[in-house]
Amino acid sequence: VDTRLTLDGTPFLLIDTAGLRHRRKVRDPVDLFAMSRTLQAIARCDVALLVLDATQGVTRDDQRITDQVAERGRGLVLLVNKWDLVKGGRERSLPEAIRRTLRPAMGSPVIAVSAKTGYQVPRILREARRVGQALERGLSETECRALIQAAWKSQPLPRFRGRPVKLRSVRWTNGPPPPTAELFISPVGWLPLPLRRAIQKRFALHPRLPGVTVRLIITAAKP
Secondary structure, three states: OEEEEEEOOEEEEEEOOOOOOOHHHOOOHHHHHHHHHHHHHHHHOOEEEEEEEOOOOOOHHHHHHHHHHHHOOOEEEEEEEOHHHOOOOOHHHHHHHHHHHOHHHOOOOEEEOOOOOOOOHHHHHHHHHHHHHHHHHOOOHHHHHHHHHHHHHOOOOOEEOOEEOEEEEEEEEOOOOOOEEEEEEEOOOOOOHHHHHHHHHHHHOOOOOOOOOOEEEEEEOOO
16 A cells, blocks of 8 residues: 655655565465565665564564565664553663664664554654665765775784785765675675675664665775
């Protein structure tokens, strides 16, 4: 179901879905159709609002949907629903707890909400707009290079067959989604996994990229 609305002068198109179920649970043709339509909706959207159940915690299905959103380079906002049913819940610690479980959502906004009481529901579209603006704005190549150099210095010097791997240049591409950071390195187009993860973590936690997944491309620099 598509719904158009305007908030503070900003037009929105809301794409409602039936949600995704684990493949082992999908037996009915209606479930198969709903799954297909949900994947199509993820491909259509700019920002995905993933609704988690506060009474269940993060499930495998939640992880699967998060992976689908990240693979398609869409922005992501996590909504922890049924917060009114959580007794003694610490809202301040919620983002860190959720992000530890959902690694692709490390830098995504996390909002405790209640569809029943309306708690923080008005905040949802404003956060979605902030993530959408971050997708459009992205980073400059100077900011991108500084971020990568900081991650590079935080890790042991990468080597290939005893030779140090050097960063020659960086290219930032803002769209179409996902935004891409291409690293030109020598002597080969290769980086160890810990360094790749350190770079991706810095992108995820950058204040100008909330809820944005950045794709890394490693290319051998021309001699």
